[in-house]
Amino acid sequence: MKLTWFSKKFLDWNLVLILAGFYLLFDFVLIAKVAYMQYVMLPARPFSWASFLFHNILLDYVIVVSYMTIIASSTKRFLYKKYSWAKIITFHTILSFLIGMVIRLVLDFYSIITSQQGFADYNFSESVYAFMYVIDLNFLIYFAMVSIIYTYYYLKQVKEAEKRHIKLENQLVTTRMKMLSSQLQPHFLFNTLNSIAVLTDVDAGKAKDTIADLSDFLREILYKSDSNCISLDEELRILKYYLNILNVRFSDHLTINREIEESLRYKKIPALLLQPLIENSIKHGYSYNHTDLVINISVFSRDKKFVLRITNNGESITETHAELMKKGVGLRNIDDRLKNLYGKDYFFEIRNMQPQRGVETLIEIPL
Incomplete structure (x- = not known):
């Protein structure tokens, strides 16, 4: 012995x-x-x-x-x-x-x-x-x-x-991602509850449907709460419940088109990435002169990169990308998560489209 x-x-x-x-x-x-x-x-x-x-x-x-x-x-x-x-x-x-x-x-x-x-x-x-x-x-x-x-x-x-060192870094990444996720979920929840509060006075039936979609949405994100990254297919399924909530709220004044490269459906992306980007497009897209909004979601690969492009035909932004990052909780959260996961190997920018009217949100991450 x-x-x-x-x-x-x-x-x-x-x-x-x-x-x-x-x-x-x-x-x-x-x-x-x-x-x-x-x-x-x-x-x-x-x-x-x-x-x-x-x-x-x-x-x-x-x-x-x-x-x-x-x-x-x-x-x-x-x-x-x-x-x-x-x-x-x-x-x-x-x-x-x-x-x-x-x-x-x-x-x-x-x-x-x-x-x-x-x-x-x-x-x-x-x-x-x-x-x-x-x-x-x-x-x-x-x-x-x-x-x-x-x-x-x-x-x-x-x-x-x-x-x-790698173990400590992974633990740090996991801790940061959980903190960011816990920050993002209440932010979305408060906005949705405000929408439901408005609907209860207008259409109680639609308010119930919205509560059901919110329940499905929360169930999905709670099951994925320990995952830093999920497949694009899972992310789109979660997004569907959020879009149902938006359709109830905006009715015929909002159109969302999706163009997804099928080979990318099972690629991993940061969890809950699309919802805050769509929310931002609506927030800045609608205005007195733009009451009908069209949002296009494109997902494709380019130069060994996973590219997510969201465009709208709404109001142009008057602030720079850096200024938007300082103001919005959801956008800053996305940037922090991308930086945490990919270091400097990512691209994230919100900018006005030229020469056509509208705003483009572009994210590129490694495949």
Whole structure:
């Protein structure tokens, strides 16, 4: 149980496999070098492949990988405790020399217990010479593998930090969208209730129908309250209830035409996008000189963008787009949501049409 806990906390087996793979690659290069030296450069020199592969490759491989596994677990502890770089470099410099000693001592001990040489025949000076002969190579190999260890842990920390950052951003987006949605729904509700209040004095039957449409509308948006984006088809279905309310209120003085590209019906768009735009077109379109209003809703794709275009033949606006954003709750809400969802990768503008009369609302978002 304790070993399992230690393994999970201080040992990363993916890192061990990377280190083992790196040193295996080094051994393949070494074998190729020895083969070249034996069969091209020194053909007459006696040589045993079996002894070389077992002692110089297999035993050395097991010792180095085991040693570096211990170093990897120690390095993770260093990162947790946040030691200074001076201490870490000093520690690894000492261990880089120690690895050569460990390899040498293990190989000497193995040769004694397998009776390849007697203890009396053991020559310490030759062992030191063998250690010093490859000390620079051991130093370079050790620090190459330590660099792999630190790079691995660094990239892992960067990826974990990115995941946390993305998670926090998503949570922030969701929180903002809920706040904006909670702001928008009462705004629409108050306007609709005012319309119903007017209808109750004019036509009680129509007022009841309007209340039914309002009920259906609210049911739809409440079911979608946790969704930042919904399909265009769902948005059009929600819009239908709102248009029924408008038709009761404005009767024959309002005509709404829709031209929808069928391939876009299941594309995701910000929820409750169309209703405040239609409301704005009516609010600014009707005037004393424009009592009959025609609103055209066009949805199409252009240059890998989802384009929503709403035009009316009503009164021209006298304010700029920026001024409209400051005044209208619904319009400002739309702009905030688009910015929240797409950053700078969107276009939203309300402007007068030229040369024909009327106002155009244009939104472009990524497909």
